[in-house]
Amino acid sequence: MICCLAAEKQFLVTAEEGTEAGGFGAVVTSLLHDRKIPTHILRIAVPDRIIPHGAPNLLHAKYGLDVDGIVQRVKNYANELPRPEVKFRSSLRP
Numbered sequence: 001m002i003c004c005l006a007a008e009k010q011f012l013v014t015a016e017e018g019t020e021a022g023g024f025g026a027v028v029t030s031l032l033h034d035r036k037i038p039t040h041i042l043r044i045a046v047p048d049r050i051i052p053h054g055a056p057n058l059l060h061a062k063y064g065l066d067v068d069g070i071v072q073r074v075k076n077y078a079n080e081l082p083r084p085e086v087k088f089r090s091s092l093r094p
Contacts, residue, residue, distance in 0.1 A: 006032050011040035011081060015070055017060075020045035042077040044070055 006012055014025035025043030032039055046063055060066040064073055 002028055002031060003035055003037055006037045006039040009039070011042060011077065013042045013044065013070075013074055013077075015044040015065065016046075017065065018045060019048045021048040040077075040081055042074065044073055 002012075012028065014023075014028055016024045018024070020026065020043055023043075023045050025041065025045055029041055029043070032041070044065065046065070051059065051063075057066070061069065064070065
């Protein structure tokens with residue numbers, strides 16, 4: 001399913017509460033690379049460093065893992081991607 005989505009969509013997003021290194025996003029990236037499926041992937045995860053303890057909602061907001069943070073990161077990522085060229089075929093014949 002992931003391979004099919006990667007072939008059809010402009011980019012994929014993975015989001016997880018685990019660390020980026022060795023997490024779900026890393027596995028998805030590896031899978032697509034091994035199968036030679038070119039795609040763009042935005043991996044959203046906890047930074048790979050020591051994180052202080054605290055209330056989950058505060059930590060999610062701090063590291064961009066809350067709804068607002070994820071939406072903003074996806075919007076920014078989508079805006080940075082090159083736009084695919086759209087070609088129109090004319091139904092008029094000369």
